[in-house]
Amino acid sequence: MAVHMEQKIKNLLRLVAQQGASDLHLTVGRYPTFRIDGKLYPQTQDEILTPDMTRDICNSILGEEGQKKLTEEGQADFSYSLEEKARFRVNAFFQQGRVSVAFRLIPKEIRTLSELMMPEILYDFTKMHQGLVLIVGPVGHGKSTTLAALINEINHNQEKHIITIEDPIEYVYEQDRCIINQREVYQDSKSFKLALKSVFREDANVVLVGEMRDLDTISTALTAAETGHLIFATLHTNDSPQTIDRIVDVFPAHQQNQVRSQLANVLLGVASQRLLPCTKGGRAPAVEIMIKNHAVENLIRENKSYQLDNVIETSSDQGMITLDKSLAGLVQNGLVTLESALGYAKDSKNFQTLLKY
Numbered sequence: 001m002a003v004h005m006e007q008k009i010k011n012l013l014r015l016v017a018q019q020g021a022s023d024l025h026l027t028v029g030r031y032p033t034f035r036i037d038g039k040l041y042p043q044t045q046d047e048i049l050t051p052d053m054t055r056d057i058c059n060s061i062l063g064e065e066g067q068k069k070l071t072e073e074g075q076a077d078f079s080y081s082l083e084e085k086a087r088f089r090v091n092a093f094f095q096q097g098r099v100s101v102a103f104r105l106i107p108k109e110i111r112t113l114s115e116l117m118m119p120e121i122l123y124d125f126t127k128m129h130q131g132l133v134l135i136v137g138p139v140g141h142g143k144s145t146t147l148a149a150l151i152n153e154i155n156h157n158q159e160k161h162i163i164t165i166e167d168p169i170e171y172v173y174e175q176d177r178c179i180i181n182q183r184e185v186y187q188d189s190k191s192f193k194l195a196l197k198s199v200f201r202e203d204a205n206v207v208l209v210g211e212m213r214d215l216d217t218i219s220t221a222l223t224a225a226e227t228g229h230l231i232f233a234t235l236h237t238n239d240s241p242q243t244i245d246r247i248v249d250v251f252p253a254h255q256q257n258q259v260r261s262q263l264a265n266v267l268l269g270v271a272s273q274r275l276l277p278c279t280k281g282g283r284a285p286a287v288e289i290m291i292k293n294h295a296v297e298n299l300i301r302e303n304k305s306y307q308l309d310n311v312i313e314t315s316s317d318q319g320m321i322t323l324d325k326s327l328a329g330l331v332q333n334g335l336v337t338l339e340s341a342l343g344y345a346k347d348s349k350n351f352q353t354l355l356k357y
Contacts, residue, residue: 005053006060010082012043016105017086020282022140024088024103026054027095037277054099058092070094079106079168079184089170104140106170110152111145117284118146121319122271124291125232126153129205131268132225134212136237141275142285143234144170144210150232151208154178161203165195166210178206185210196220199229209233215250222259225266239323239346240270240290240312241305257303264300267292272323274344276336284335286344288312288323309346322346328354 012032016024021034021041028051031042047053059067061080070076075093080103082088089104113120125133133150135143148171154160155178162178167185181202189195192209193216199207212218212233225231237243244263251259269291275283290296295311298304312320327341328351338355345351 005056009057009061012046013080013082013086013088013103015043016088016103017082022105024105026057026101026103028054028098028100037281037283038275039277051098054101058099058101061090062092066092070099077168079170087170087172089168107145110148110171110173112153113146113149116142116145116149118149118273119287119289119319119321121289121291122146122150123153124319125268126150126158128230128268130225130228130230130266132221132231132233132263132266133268134233134235134243134270135273136235136239136243136270137273138238139236141273142283143273146271146273147208147232147234148173151180151206154206155180160205162206162208163199163202163204164208164210165189165192166208167192170210192217193220196224199224200227204229206230206232211235212247218247218250222262222266226262237272239272239288239309241308243270243272244300244305244308260301260303264297267296267300274323276327276330276340276344278335279337280335284330286323286326286330286341287321288326289319289321291315291318291320293318324351325354327351331355 012024016034021036023035025033026049028049031044031048032046034041066076066078070092075091078090080088080090086108087106089106092099092101113122135146137143151162155173155176158177160178162180164182169182169184173180183189183195185192185195192213196209196217197220207224207229209221212221212235221231221233235243235246237246247263248256248259272288274286276286278284290312299307313322324345324347327345330336331338331341342348
């Protein structure tokens with residue numbers, strides 16, 4: 001049975017890669033379902049999944065430790081390689097006492113910002129020697145892919161020691177001019193916090209933090225950015241003001257003024273991105289970019305993050321762009337529909353005004 005289920009999942013994952021799907025969902029009572037360009041497509045030529053089938057599939061790809069973690073904690077994150085042809089980030093979890101599994105395809109080739117249709121001004125962050133760069137946005141909108149493009153730019157053009165701290169490891173880098181050590185949380189280190197603290201003793205220049213999840217990780221990342229490291233990290237926030245507030249609000253009230261000052265000093269910039277379905281297939285990114293200047297630094301320090309949008313809007317000559325302007329550009333170039341863009345606009349009236357220019 002285990003061999004049969006392992007073959008079944010391999011066949012499904014091959015189809016995911018062949019059809020350009022981003023995700024595979026296995027849920028009891030449903031057909032195996034692909035997500036392609038943001039939409040769900042049930043594979044009705046397959047069979048509806050039973051509780052035994054999802055459990056057997058999960059057991060066939062989870063090691064003993066993973067099965068133990070799933071049973072004890074109710075979920076397990078891990079990566080899965082399909083015959084060295086494709087890698088997947090996987091989350092297995094219980095729902096109503098049954099096992100569900102979500103697979104996310106991690107493309108083998110690390111694409112450049114140009115290939116991703118992302119603004120190449122983001123490469124400017126890779127030329128810095130220290131500081132904090134944040135790539136933010138909702139789940140499933142390409143943050144990890146953008147980070148991989150930035151790390152690979154450093155890999156091909158500089159001589160640095162790069163350490164990535166991920167849960168699980170997603171993109172696997174082919175070392176070029178850089179030394180790259182990729183650490184998987186719970187396998188190579190007990191926590192993000194411990195792995196991040198150890199970079200101070202590992203002669204690292206550049207550190208990728210898969211996610212800044214808690215106070216300890218955020219605090220250590222800020223300190224690392226202060227002490228000569230270039231830190232790239234992600235947060236599940238929607239824009240630059242919310243990102244600043246989220247970081248500060250993690251800390252106790254008596255520390256928040258100090259943290260604002262620290263963040264104002266180390267932050268290099270924030271890129272917030274969304275992926276929208278393209279009119280010709282695939283997805284296109286809309287991106288808000290905030291690059292720290294004196295105005296941004298002062299607003300963070302003075303607890304006036306609500307005014308950051310105004311600075312971004314009036315600083316296009318420095319490479320900044322609002323999300324609404326980015327969305328308007330996609331519509332004007334015929335890449336996405338007006339209806340699709342409206343669903344992501346921060347200010348629908350302002351957005352429609354931008355379309356007239």
